[in-house]
Amino acid sequence: MIQSHLGEMAALATALCWTITAITFETAGKKVGSISVNLIRLVIAFLLISIYNLFARGMILPIDASSSAWLWLTFSGVIGFVIGDLFLFQAFVEVGSRISMLIMSTVPPIAAITGFIIMGETITPLGLAGMVITIMGIAIVILTKNPDDKKVRLSHPIKGLIYAFIGALGQAAGLVFSKFGMGAYDPFAATQIRIIAAIIGFSMVITITKNWGKLFIAIKDSKAMRYISIGSLFGPFIGVSLSLLAVQHAPTGIVSTITSITPILIIPLSIIVFKEKVYKKEILGAIITLIGISLLFI
Numbered sequence: 263m264i265q266s267h268l269g270e271m272a273a274l275a276t277a278l279c280w281t282i283t284a285i286t287f288e289t290a291g292k293k294v295g296s297i298s299v300n301l302i303r304l305v306i307a308f309l310l311i312s313i314y315n316l317f318a319r320g321m322i323l324p325i326d327a328s329s330s331a332w333l334w335l336t337f338s339g340v341i342g343f344v345i346g347d348l349f350l351f352q353a354f355v356e357v358g359s360r361i362s363m364l365i366m367s368t369v370p371p372i373a374a375i376t377g378f379i380i381m382g383e384t385i386t387p388l389g390l391a392g393m394v395i396t397i398m399g400i401a402i403v404i405l406t407k408n409p410d411d412k413k414v415r416l417s418h419p420i421k422g423l424i425y426a427f428i429g430a431l432g433q434a435a436g437l438v439f440s441k442f443g444m445g446a447y448d449p450f451a452a453t454q455i456r457i458i459a460a461i462i463g464f465s466m467v468i469t470i471t472k473n474w475g476k477l478f479i480a481i482k483d484s485k486a487m488r489y490i491s492i493g494s495l496f497g498p499f500i501g502v503s504l505s506l507l508a509v510q511h512a513p514t515g516i517v518s519t520i521t522s523i524t525p526i527l528i529i530p531l532s533i534i535v536f537k538e539k540v541y542k543k544e545i546l547g548a549i550i551t552l553i554g555i556s557l558l559f560i
Contacts, residue, residue, distance in 0.1 A: 269512025272504045273520035279501030281527040284359035285535055286493035287351060293489075294480035296351035297473055301464040302480060302490050304343065307498035308457045314499075315450055324451040334443025335452055339459030342436020343498070347460075348467065350429030356422025360532045360540075364403055364525040365426035367551045370518035371396055372434035392557030399551030403544050437518075441509050449506035457498055522555045
């Protein structure tokens with residue numbers, strides 16, 4: 263029974279991991295900056311996953327991966343971790359993890375459209391309806407009407423919303439390339455390849471932007487490092503590996519749907535941790551978004 267639903271269970275665990283990760287990285291990012299958080303959490307995750315692979319697989323590095331796996335997983339790491347997370351983490355700082363993760367709910371529709379364009383996958387009329395409902399749910403949250411002139415406007419900074427959407431594009435593309443490159447290969451080893459590529463990518467970003475000084479300051483901040491360490495454990499180590507395990511044992515659509523409950527899970531934590539005021543329309547929007555994503559893969 264457990265084995266037959268391994269993919270679904272891994273996807274649910276992934277959603278829980280994303281929730282914890284979003285909260286901890288938002289907290290750390292507001293203290294020391296999103297770029298520093300990104301590289302530090304990847305280095306920590308690399309150490310954790312290397313130790314795991316040493317005991318679980320008998321090798322500290324994924325030297326048994328094929329050249330094809332290295333190529334596609336490296337590409338996935340750069341697109342998903344570097345480009346996607348670079349913008350997502352900045353969105354955490356700009357509009358908060360709750361709104362950012364809601365925007366990230368566009369990942370399944372984007373992945374479906376990508377599959378349609380690149381691999382000729384079919385999108386059913388119900389799937390199209392799901393996309394529309396997903397967008398409606400997000401619109402309910404990010405749009406508001408001015409009581410004076412009755413004009414509709416964004417309820418959150420547009421820069422943060424754009425960052426979150428670019429993050430969603432990166433995550434969706436990274437997921438597609440991960441599944442293509444991983445095949446039947448070990449998901450933890452596959453994650454390690456993606457992390458290696460991302461560490462190199464972020465090192466280049468920090469060098470170009472001349473932010474090494476900020477990185478060293480961040481390392482000395484014990485409170486920020488505590489949050490980054492927790493986020494690293496549940497994010498690029500456990501969370502990403504579980505997501506790859508999930509797509510190995512369940513259809514990508516089902517996995518995407520289950521992992522997309524994060525915007526629902528994050529609401530009570532946002533209230534408790536950040537003392538955020540959550541409006542009824544935001545809860546309604548998150549639920550409608552989840553319904554839309556579910557329809558996409560029926």
